[in-house]
């Protein structure tokens with residue numbers, strides 16, 4: 064009986080979705096038209112030069128890469144392997160110790176394989192991750208990544224970010240055509256609207272300039288250099304508080320754990336054979352003070368009672384250990400000013416809420432797209448052709464990057480607690496929908512994992528969850544109040560997802576082939 068009931072709901076959900084989809088297409092058409100007119104207006108935002116330079120530019124390298132984090136170091140490897148001379152300038156070459164970029168989704172691992180960098184997750188005690196476990200109000204459900212059709216090696220990886228970054232850097236530095244130098248880039252050198260290189264300060268304090276036909280800025284989420292290359296609209300919806308739990312067994316081995324807590328989600332995942340990363344989300348930009356003990360008190364009194372009982376003691380021990388770090392969670396849609404001679408990559412270019420651990424996957428996917436484009440262009444001094452390729456890159460990356468970005472923003476809102484009845488229902492519907500298994504869990508998790516990040520599949524599952532939530536409310540005894548809540552679930556779902564997709568750029572996300580830059584791929588040069 065229970066099964067028939069569930070399937071009845073699902074059938075209703077699918078039929079409802081077809082109707083919603085038709086309406087959605089109409090709405091999309093209007094929004095696409097609006098985003099088109101916004102695209103046309105982007106030129107007026109172009110900024111004035113950062114630094115004027117007179118005379119000829121002697122080119123030291125084919126490409127300058129600013130920053131050797133995940134994006135910069137992977138990019139340097141990739142371009143150098145294609146024969147480019149790459150000059151990487153990194154502010155601090157010592158091993159980073161951060162709470163970011165510690166779970167690489169399987170889709171990101173596939174990109175590492177495409178780039179020939181999969182060995183960089185070896186010898187760092189990285190842990191395989193096969194899916195997620197979700198916890199809500201004492202209930203739990205397991206969601207596996209759909210990995211059946213991939214090689215047995217393909218899975219997520221949890222690791223220390225610094226160890227992974229050092230492996231990428233070492234690998235890049237071992238290539239004869241890479242020059243990896245410690246230094247801080249202070250400005251971009253511009254001449255007649257074209258970026259010709261960078262000005263930087265070496266470790267010894269010397270001010271130097273470096274020139275190349277292409278400068279790729281990968282200076283991360285706090286980027287100082289992005290301002291002249293894009294229109295940065297940074298939002299900080301929340302902060303993560305990071306702890307490390309030692310020698311603790313997670314309830315679901317080799318899985319990420321997401322607790323749908325109040326006020327917002329708590330994450331756990333393995334980062335080595337004896338360490339588990341815990342990230343506690345705190346909405347807003349202010350967190351309790353660590354120094355005066357407010358943070359420890361908050362973690363023990365508000366957070367600890369909500370976490371799975373199996374890891375309660377390890378969590379409290381980690382709080383008592385005192386190694387607590389915080390980091391703002393930023394999101395920023397990509398809004399580049401196409402600039403000859405320069406490109407942004409990684410978090411400098413585009414950010415999303417880290418709830419879904421999508422940042423490294425987007426960065427690696429972008430690198431694959433750029434590498435494939437630039438392979439057609441042997442001479443980077445061919446400025447018009449290079450410019451066309453860079454504009455193509457902005458369009459070609461959109462379907463994958465925007466799907467991962469939109470999912471992260473939408474899921475963060477759905478997974479956070481809310482006093483609003485419709486939002487509460489949506490949150491419960493999401494948990495129950497994912498618990499159904501089959502396509503209802505594999506579809507959404509294939510988006511999240513980067514294994515199949517497609518915009519239409521995202522919209523389909525998002526509204527299927529909403530319609531499932533409406534069905535749960537209306538059956539078996541609909542009432543006017545329940546109809547009202549049902550309607551509010553749909554409007555609330557639309558209110559969550561459409562603004563994020565609009566900011567991502569609906570036209571490039573859903574119809575990239577209608578954007579002229581999609582076809583800007585100059586014929587191969589000699």
Ligand SMILES: Cc1cc2nc3c(=O)[nH]c(=O)nc-3n(C[C@H](O)[C@H](O)[C@H](O)COP(=O)(O)OP(=O)(O)OC[C@H]3O[C@@H](n4cnc5c(N)ncnc54)[C@H](O)[C@@H]3O)c2cc1C
Nearest residue numbers: 130132133134154163164165166248283409410420422423
């Ligand atoms: C709390 C949190 C948790 C996250 N968790 C995950 C996760 O689990 N999985 C995931 O995929 N993503 C995660 N992310 C996102 C992920 O960390 C980023 O997408 C990824 O690190 C971006 O790499 P990047 O190379 O662009 O930036 P970074 O890794 O930050 O590298 C930037 C580099 O540039 C250098 N630099 C900066 N300025 C200069 C300068 N002026 N000159 C020279 N060098 C400079 C820095 O020293 C640094 O090495 C998380 C983000 C946050 C905030």
